[in-house]
Amino acid sequence: MRELSLHILDVVENGITAGGNCIWIEVDEARKKDQLKIVTRDNGSGMPIEKLENINDPFITSRTSRRVGLGLSLLAAATKRCDGTLRVDTRPGKGTEIEATFRYNHIDRAPLGDMAATITTLVIGNPGIDFVYSHCIDGNNFSLDTREIRTEMQNLSLSHPVVIQHLSEIIHSALKELLTGKNIS
């Protein structure tokens, strides 16, 4: 994909079909270590054994609408292109964790891109699912947990367009601050 945040959107949307109700997304930009790491985790039903054994085989897919399941394969190809790795940990009934690493400064490494758009798309598009998003740049952290927001919002839906707009602004400004080396506390 043209942005890594689109890979995140793709892989997480996939993870949601496994039936869980919470998704964790971690982005770690360790620029001084020349590494970018993305971890996604769900509490769904896990991947079938057949897919796990053939994780790099895009022809094995749980989808019935067409034969090819390309999301993970595209991500695997992207990590390989950047001297990185893809690790998939899945336990039937327990969920799946995907860790993708990239050499931060590799010339073929796609930009991370618009994380706010990815997160808000996930939130608005999947009303019954909670998301815990944390982003770290050189040790400075920001995180957002929709479970906490829901408690605060009480009777107001997280999918309310004004809430979504506000989430988007919060993410944009938080990431800007992290980039300037500010620790948000």
Next chain:
Amino acid sequence: MMVKDLVDKFDLAVTAGESGLDREVTDGYCGDLLSEIMGNAPTGCAWMTVQGHQIIVAVAVQREIAAIIITGSQTADDDTIKKADQEGIPILLWPHSSFRLAGRLFSAGVGNPANA
């Protein structure tokens, strides 16, 4: 034009998917970013790319691409050849740039609206 006609006309080497040489080519496309191909490649095109990883066969199946032409003296991985043979998708080889071949295909009428 059939894939076989491209092979003959432009002296392309056939490295896989021989069973698909009679597939119809109705357009051409160039690109190496796999997701971009997935988003935009026209059905029935001859796809020029420098990629040789087996995922190109999956992308070709997905987009109903007529044939893959690996350019720039790049080659297909063994897994790629296996998959392409299984799927009947021809993989052809061209030693020069995608640009040079695309120009020739276009001039010969492939994907050329002037010829429609």
Next chain:
Amino acid sequence: MAKLTIEDLKKIKEKTAKETSLRGGPANIIITVHMGTCGIAAGARDVMSALMEEMAAADRQDIRVVAAGCMGRCSSEPNVTVETQGSEPIVYQLMDSNKMRQVFKQHVLRGEVQTDFALPKT
């Protein structure tokens, strides 16, 4: 670890306090943006962003937005399905942000199906 602050949440509540009706009521219109791999590769996220902006401006309580997986029509992605209660669902193809805004304003808000972008009915 920094989190969404209480201040932020208060601001959101204030902005939405003007709403008299509760959200989560019955949805008369459901808009589905297909977010399979091919959809995302073709630009579905931009379509969703445009839709979110239009939703915020429209301030309607009876429209729901959902993300769904691939619908098996990969060559016409991004696909968007609009289902109005009492009508047949309309599948829009090859969407982008401009077309999404038009479909929202004309079809969702005014009931005028945009046949130019829609999958023809057999």
